[in-house]
Amino acid sequence: MIPSLPTEIWLQIASYIPERDMHKLYSLSRAFYELGMDAIYQDLRVRTFTRGMVARIQNASNKPSLSCRVLGLDIHLDAFDALVASRAQSSLGLLASLFYRDQGFHHPTHMSSPEVFSILLKSIKCMTKLRRCRLRIASHHPIETSLPFIREFWDTLRGRIDDLTLEVPGIGLWLVLPVFTDLSQLRSLSLILPDDVGGWGLFYTSECAVNFFNRAARSLECLSLISAPATPVQHLRLILIRLYQFPKLQKVHFDIQFDDITGYNVAQFLNVHGQHIHELTLIPRISANSDTTPLATLRLPALQKLSMNFQLETLQFNRFWASGFLTFTSLTHLRIDTPSLAHDRFSLICDAFGRRITSHQVYNVHFNLLILNSMVFDRLLLSFPALRTLSLTANFLSEPNESGVWDTAGFAQDLEDLSYPEWSLHDITLSHPSQAHPEDPTAASYEAMCIAAKSIPSIHSFCGWGNMDEPCDVRLERNARET
Structure with a gap:
């Protein structure tokens, strides 16, 4: 007798089962078949284009019963780099096999990037229930070669998703962000900057980020900004001081390089836009000489959950916590x-x-x-x-x-x-x-x-x-x- 448990718990249990063994569950019962399909397709993570992954993407485009299960899509663009490796292996034969290894338990596909692009885009069009999307671009990835896919990808998702996460190197920020023009349904937005800001210069990339955030401002409920230690503080400052009103903002997550300038701007942003914020996570990376006093001015009347994670020097610590700060009249959770x-x-x-x-x-x-x-x-x-x-x-x-x-x-x-x-x-x-x-x-x-x-x-x-x-x-x- 299979115990009656919520689907979420069964999926959590299924996450511990190796993917290569999942098919063994399918024949046990209809319930296990449904569970297995959900475990594989609800959150589709495209990290390497192996034969098995391409087959799964094709199944999602050819079988509506599978494509409608996809709720979240996580694409690593550097997965396309593996296609180059597998194509090189195919053309160089035995010599290349000494340098290029199969990824996982599947053999690499020998399709070209355009072929896989086409299959993936066709599959996404069939994912009628898709609501969450994450696009990751490694710093070393040649973005220019993927621009046709990125533009068609955004066009395919237009007006469909409400949760978007972008992990974009600074040099590609100005190329990737402007092409997403319809943010009317977006409720949650995360921007991760994994390295320093290059490309067309600090101001231009900051302008792109600001416009990107502001287009989603009216409907946005969750906002996350994460920067690498190498991201210039001036870039973060330019973003924070030029953001417009966020009337529905409820959750904020900042994991950023912190100094006197950004500390003031973070506090200013939260005090201006934070009347309805009920969940705040602050992970500031603080230098030894930074002034943390601006955070002591926070006034968030609706805040219920506060999570803070940062190291302070002894003098900073005493000054920060001893000051008359943090007027949080609704706080219930503290971490x-x-x-x-x-x-x-x-x-x-x-x-x-x-x-x-x-x-x-x-x-x-x-x-x-x-x-x-x-x-x-x-x-x-x-x-x-x-x-x-x-x-x-x-x-x-x-x-x-x-x-x-x-x-x-x-x-x-x-x-x-x-x-x-x-x-x-x-x-x-x-x-x-x-x-x-x-x-x-x-x-x-x-x-x-x-x-x-x-x-x-x-x-x-x-x-x-x-x-x-x-x-x-x-x-x-x-x-x-x-x-």
Whole structure:
């Protein structure tokens, strides 16, 4: 009897099955056949043009039952470079086979680029439910040779997709962006700049990016801008200061090189366009002398989820978190991914939120800590009294023992005499950042979790230990009031 699970869970399970073995499931039942087809076609990733991939693309164009399953399309244009290699292998014979290897378990196709272009475009026209698209262009790829395909590709997708991600080298920005003219249905837009900005110069490429964003501004709900360390800060500044109104913008993700100029422009952009933003992720790469004060001026009244991931020098850290900043009156989810926070830094962050009414609404929190002990729980209780779900990545429980691993017995002792009867915390997940020392579940681990459950009467679920990839080696689920 096959358990009744949502399709999304079955697809997640199927993702662990090697593609070459998927066909073995098809004959088991109609349900497994449908699951297998969805696993293969819902998100079609064109990374290499092997015989198998070309056959799959052709199937999508010839069989409507398959093409209508495609919801997301991810195309790497450097996959066309493999066609050149396979053609060279075909023409040079045995000598070339010493240098060109088959990609994956399929043999490379010996079709030319125009032939594969034609098959791919025909297939895309049949993908009636296509809504997500990602186009990746490597820095070394000769964009000029792919321009006919890119232009016809955009024309084929005109007005159909609502989620677009472009990973474009700076030298090709001015060639790729202007050809997409219809952004009326776009709801989510991501632009990834993997290298420095070249081509026709800094201002011209910035102008292309600004026009590109502004054409989608009216309908855009999600905006993501990711730059490489080599991307000039002036380029990011020119983009940010010249963007128009985004009346529907709700989610923003910035992963950019950060200095005094871009810091001011990021803060200005968010304050101007952020009245409806409810989810913000900031991953600024900050130099040692950068002034982070502009971020302290953020005023986002609708913000519910805040995720921040950046390293600061000690003086910057103290100045940033001690300043009277971050008026987030609707915040409910907080994630701080700064690695291995020492207790003084962790306390400074908690104080920043504890001084404001904001923290009384926050019920989901994640921190990366150096040491987890009873003082952490005391600080969290004072700063986040409404906390219900807590996730902590900690290097050590209490002080490390002689072998440098988590001291579960010491952690249990720290919590034994404490009590948090008024706290509403329900779920705790602990993980270890080190891949070199994954912890085994022991009797001491169980004892520590039981003591924590008694100390916090509202606890229903306590999850640990392990590392970040496998954080649930031990799981205790119980109503702590019955413990």
